[in-house]
Amino acid sequence: MARYLVRRVLWALFLFLAVTVVTYVIFFVTPADPARLAAGQGATPEQVQEVAEKLHLNDPLWKQYGLFLKQLVVEQSLGESFVNRRDVNDIVLAAAPVTASLVFGGAVFWLLLSLPVGIISAIRPRSLIDRAGMVFVLVGVSAHPVWIGLIFAYFFGYKWGLTPITGYCDFINPSLGAQCGGPVQWAYHMILPWLTFMILFAALYVRLIRANVMETMNEDYVRTARAKGAPEGQVMRSHILRNSLLPVITILGMDIGLALGGAIFTESIYSLPGLGRQILVSYENFDLPVILGITVFATVCIIVFNLVVDIVYAWFDPRIRLS
């Protein structure tokens, strides 16, 4: 197992470098004039030149990338925003908790829904729950999060006034001038976003869990367990679930990693100041350092989560752990 892990970590490092190179090259190739953007609207050509020099924008690509990498590794800095000169680090770190709240909270909800529905659908195929579950899957997979968000916001928020429609409240430290803060307010404002965000994933996971459990139920070793006289509950716990849910862990890690990169649709609808919203804003302004910074952050999240999931999987499956 140690060799397996070492290989995964090395691969992760390699991936990180590869992604940053590709991202950097893309931005290098885009037909924008970062110097002009950085210099601002009313800058003179000389000022633009000055900015270009300062930001090393006339250097060859590899040198620029090298500087970027150095800045990242040595100073742990992602640069400064073109728009407001804020440290990109700060921007990312301010937006990340919002996205994290959304994604992790959403994950808890989608698991709470999909696990029971998926398992029951597999145990009792063609029952009422199974059919209802399949309809839910169809709707959840087909409906766009934006549409779902708008519908929810309209009914729950506007018409029935049950929850707030937009805005985010800090969990712990409300910033100056914020209108709300503290855990209760935080959860209250997150309810609709969580519901919206989780629907698609819940649908996918119901389908996945149902398929996995159904397949495992037909395995020979499940029949052996029953032949030993094990009650159904124990068969389910010790034999079926352990084996069928292991692959779900892998996919869960991947999905969370991806979502941390920016749950764009949900954040937009509910005006949550998370990474997704931030990156949209930065696109509009062509704020390259921020775009690059968020991309790097998202990449790191995905790589780290995949690595964690691989480790967990390898640990739980003795066939990998002991090789």
Add this chain to the structure above:
Amino acid sequence: MSDDLLVVEHLQKYFPITEGIIFQKQVAAVQAVDDVSFTIGRGETLGVVGESGCGKSTMARCIARLLDPTGGKIIFDGVDITNLSRAEMRPVRREMMMVFQDPYASLNARKRVGFIVGEPLEVHGIGTDTERKRRVQELLEIVGLNPEHYNRFPHEFSGGQRQRIGVARALAANPKLIICDEPVSALDVSVQAQILNLLKDLQREFGLTYLFIAHDLNVVRHISDRVLVMYLGKVAEVGKGRALYDEPKHPYTGALLSAVPIPNPQLGRSRKAIVLEGDVPSPMNPPAGCRFHPRCPRHREGTCDVEEPALRSFGDGHEAACHFPLERWPMTVEDVRRPSDAVVAS
């Protein structure tokens, strides 16, 4: 030598095992087939028998050039085909066809039977469309199927019928050699008999040569003229069917023969079975010297675990690779050199 359709000399197939974190380096090899030599005469059936891991399937695939041998020579109909390129192998493949084990997996479920059986004709550019269709219908009839089922799909047939389709496909281009890789193992006994009878009839009618691989010693005995016993990638014994089964020389052959249950309660009960100890070792790390020595009831320390035995001739093409070949059959207690519970009186 012109009587021999297939000559295999010192065939070797090793599968490399690589290790390494970033750069893969070969650290060991699975010695699947190690120095196997034999010949098959025209019109003859050579049965190859052995247990799992003995390398018989790998050997068959090397001969058919579905795998590339790592050493040795394969001479088919006088031509050395060991290192031929894919393009050069093409005309050879017309003469050498294969029938596979799994009647459910070896036919493309999405193609009609007519297409499947006619594909070899098409691939080798034999005949026009009409001629091909006629030939396919002829083949279906030869193997005992209804030629009007030309347009059906494989799933509409039973296992035995699908295997007949496989045989028809193998016959299509009039090959000289048919390699049968466990063709009846997945079939019920009554269907197995149909296919074995069919194969024998076809051999008589078309002068075919068979390389017949199986793990069932009864089946191999029934259909083969000569039999080759493999163990862990090597040839243990080879000889004419009757000689080998009536007077085996290699202790492994003896163990195999005595382990096969006989459908005769009285005979079975009076037989002394040699029950071997342990499992077949892994071909990655074969034992030193004679590969069979750790399980052999006749092994003698100092010889068997040190020196690999060469194939010794016992006359009339009967050869065995053993330092202490069996002197009589069935084995008696005196024939066991190593005291252990390896010989059991049942």
Add this chain to the structure above:
Amino acid sequence: MALLEVRDLRTSFKTDDGIVQAVDGVSFTVDRNQTLGIVGESGCGKSVTSLTIMGLNNPRNATSSGQAMFDGEDLLAASQDRLRELRGQKIAMIFQDPMTSLNPVKSLGWQLSEAVLLHNDVSKKEARDRAVTALGEVGIPKPGKRVDDYPHQFSGGMRQRVMIAMALINEPDLLIADEPTTALDVTTQAQILELMRRLQAKHGTAIIMITHDLGVIAEVADDVVVMYAGRAIEEAPVDQIYAAPRHPYTWGLLGSLPRMDVDTDRLVQVPGQPPSLLNPPAGCRFNPRCTYTMDRCRVEMPELAASPASAGHRDACFLDEATKSREPGRLLAGSGMGAG
């Protein structure tokens, strides 16, 4: 009283295409210290018979009727709870494929202990000790160390030994073995059959051996039931099945065996293939493939009837006595079978 007495067992399955009558009226008995062989080809219902006795069919689509009297208690009428009590303790079962019959993510010790703890009120340590003993009894070397290993670290033959250990750990009265050696090499098969014989002698277990291999049957069975298309078509002590078979299907089965001790040019062929159980043929199920079919066979279903020569030998066939005595000798000439 027999340990297990099965009377008129029937099981059908509801499928999308209709009702499949997998077992249609099977009866037999098994005694302690005795091995009953159930032999037949794929689709004959031999596996379903054993699963029905154990109550392991899917209740959603399987319906069974008849009786399976185990030590005086009808298993088919028993509650699921009662069946669970019996399974693994009084009646144990081992299956065909040892590679997939063990849970890959639990250690052997855990799985063997599970078998013990389900039926015995003992500590985990005690259960584990029993597991180690059981592994030793089936010939696993260094059982104390290997008890913590996982299935994937064992070969097929070893895994089947583990399955046997797990089945016999609570010393059941009856062991049902469903094709236990089909997936194994012939030398490994010999080891496993030898092991089963030894354990039977030691514990006095009754064994039902289900297989399609007539060689294995000859070696281990005391009595034999031959099944075809869901019905038992012949029953006899093992010697008589081979020496004087009375049903044309049995003749076909025996004659189609290639033999290494006898030279045969052509094997007896049973034409056609086993019937679909969705729409079985009318009358005797074997009649479309039988070379001795009479008009009566296409209409009436033959029942098992004792042979005049021996009461323990029954067959379900309308052929006359003369044919039944003569044909096996003729068909199986030279094979050492059918000679009476």
